[in-house]
Amino acid sequence: MKAVGLIVEYNPFHNGHAFHLHASKEAADADIVIAVISGNFLQRGEPALVSKWARTKMALAGGADLVLELPYIFAAQKAETFANGAVSILAAAGCDALCFGSEDGDINAFLNTLDFLNENQAQYNHKVKDYMKSGVSYPKALSLSFEEFEGTDSLISLAKPNNILGYQYIKAIQDQKSSIKPLTVRRKNADYHDEHFASETIASATSIRKAIFGEDENADKISQYVPQATFDQLKLYFSEYGLFHQWENYWPFLKYRLLNMEANELQKIYEVEEGIENRMLKAAVSSSSFGDFMEKIKTKRYTWTRLQRACVHILTNTHKEEMYLPQEKASYMRLLGMSLAGREYLNKMKSHFSLPLVSKLSSFKEKPIHLDIKAAKVYSCALSGEKQEKLLKMEFNQPPIYMK
Known part of the structure; x- marks a missing residue:
C-alpha cells in the first residue's frame, strides 16, 4: 500500500485542509494518508482549540487513514525542529511521499531553493548573523538575507509561512537521507494568517478561530468553512467541556x-x-x-x-x-487514530516500522514521552472538576480512535 504523509495541526480541520488532503492523495497516487498532528500545544506557541482526540476525529472523518502524534519536544518548536521531528515520523511509518500546501505550489522551486542555499550556505549564514546583530528577529533575518542574493527570481519566497515550512520539510528529507518524495499543492484562496474570511467556502484556521472567539464564543458562524464532521465535533466538544481552549x-x-x-x-x-x-x-x-x-x-x-x-x-x-535533541529525530510514534484502510496498512507494515508504535501509554516508558504527559496535564487545567478529570483520563486510557 502506497502512503502519502501530511504534517498538520488541524486547528480546526477546515475546507482548505480537506482540499489539501484529497489533492495530496491524488498527487502521490497513494492508497492511504498518514497525518502527523501536533498534540496539545502548537508550533506557534498556542494551546489547540480542542483536544488532540477531537482533532483526530476530524482528520479521520476528513479522509486521513492513520493519525500519529507529533511529540511536544517537536510540536512547540521553531520550523526547522518541527519539520525534522515530523519528517522522521513519516519516514519511520513508511511514507512514500510527503505533500504540503504552499503559496508557490511548485516543487521544483523548493528543490532549486534548497540547492541554491546549500551552495551559498556560508555567505547566507553570515548575512543572517549580521541581521540578527542589528536586532531583527530570526525569521526576518532569514528572509532579508535570502532577498539580498541575486538570481533568486525562480526560487520560492522565504517570507511566506507555508513556504518556510515546506522548505524545512524538504531540507529535513535531505538531511535525514530519506527516500520520501516531496510534493506540494498550492493553497486555495486564504492565506495562512488571514484574520478575515476571504471567500464563501475557504478560510484560514486563524480567521475561523477568530470568529469562534467572538463575543459569544460559538461555532455556528463558521459552518460554511468547515466540513460537517468538524462542525459537529466542535459543537460536541463545547457541550462536553464548556469552552474552546485559548x-x-x-x-x-x-x-x-x-x-x-x-x-x-x-x-x-x-x-x-x-x-x-x-x-x-x-x-x-x-x-x-x-x-x-x-x-x-x-x-x-x-x-x-x-x-x-x-x-x-x-x-x-x-x-x-x-x-535537548542529540539528533533531531523522533524516538517513538504515538497512534491516535486509524480508518479501516489505516488498520490494514498497520497489519501489513507495522513490522517494518523503524520506530516503536505506541498505542497504549502505560506500556511505553521512553523518556521524551513524559513531556507529552506533562503537556496534557497542563492543557487540562483550562477545565475544572469532572471535565478536567475526564480529559486527563483520556491521555492515559483512550485507545486509538477507530473510524470505519
Whole structure:
C-alpha cells in the first residue's frame, strides 16, 4: 500500500485542509494518508482549540487513514525542529511521499531553493548573523538575507509561512537521507494568517478561530468553512467541556508561575534567552490578561510566535536540558487514530516500522514521552472538576480512535 504523509495541526480541520488532503492523495497516487498532528500545544506557541482526540476525529472523518502524534519536544518548536521531528515520523511509518500546501505550489522551486542555499550556505549564514546583530528577529533575518542574493527570481519566497515550512520539510528529507518524495499543492484562496474570511467556502484556521472567539464564543458562524464532521465535533466538544481552549484560559496559571519565579530560575526554561526573563517578570506584575502581557514583552528582536512558545514552556515548566535533541529525530510514534484502510496498512507494515508504535501509554516508558504527559496535564487545567478529570483520563486510557 502506497502512503502519502501530511504534517498538520488541524486547528480546526477546515475546507482548505480537506482540499489539501484529497489533492495530496491524488498527487502521490497513494492508497492511504498518514497525518502527523501536533498534540496539545502548537508550533506557534498556542494551546489547540480542542483536544488532540477531537482533532483526530476530524482528520479521520476528513479522509486521513492513520493519525500519529507529533511529540511536544517537536510540536512547540521553531520550523526547522518541527519539520525534522515530523519528517522522521513519516519516514519511520513508511511514507512514500510527503505533500504540503504552499503559496508557490511548485516543487521544483523548493528543490532549486534548497540547492541554491546549500551552495551559498556560508555567505547566507553570515548575512543572517549580521541581521540578527542589528536586532531583527530570526525569521526576518532569514528572509532579508535570502532577498539580498541575486538570481533568486525562480526560487520560492522565504517570507511566506507555508513556504518556510515546506522548505524545512524538504531540507529535513535531505538531511535525514530519506527516500520520501516531496510534493506540494498550492493553497486555495486564504492565506495562512488571514484574520478575515476571504471567500464563501475557504478560510484560514486563524480567521475561523477568530470568529469562534467572538463575543459569544460559538461555532455556528463558521459552518460554511468547515466540513460537517468538524462542525459537529466542535459543537460536541463545547457541550462536553464548556469552552474552546485559548491562551486567556491559561493566563492565571502563567502569571502565577512568573510571580513565583526568580530571574535565574526563568533563565533555565527553554526559549527564554538574552534577558527577556527580566522583561517577562516585570510585565507579569502589571498585566491583567495574556494579550496585555504579550503587548508589554514583545520586541523587534522576538516574534510574537517565539514569545508564545517561551510562554508555553514556562507554563509546562520545560527546562532547556529536557528539550535537548542529540539528533533531531523522533524516538517513538504515538497512534491516535486509524480508518479501516489505516488498520490494514498497520497489519501489513507495522513490522517494518523503524520506530516503536505506541498505542497504549502505560506500556511505553521512553523518556521524551513524559513531556507529552506533562503537556496534557497542563492543557487540562483550562477545565475544572469532572471535565478536567475526564480529559486527563483520556491521555492515559483512550485507545486509538477507530473510524470505519
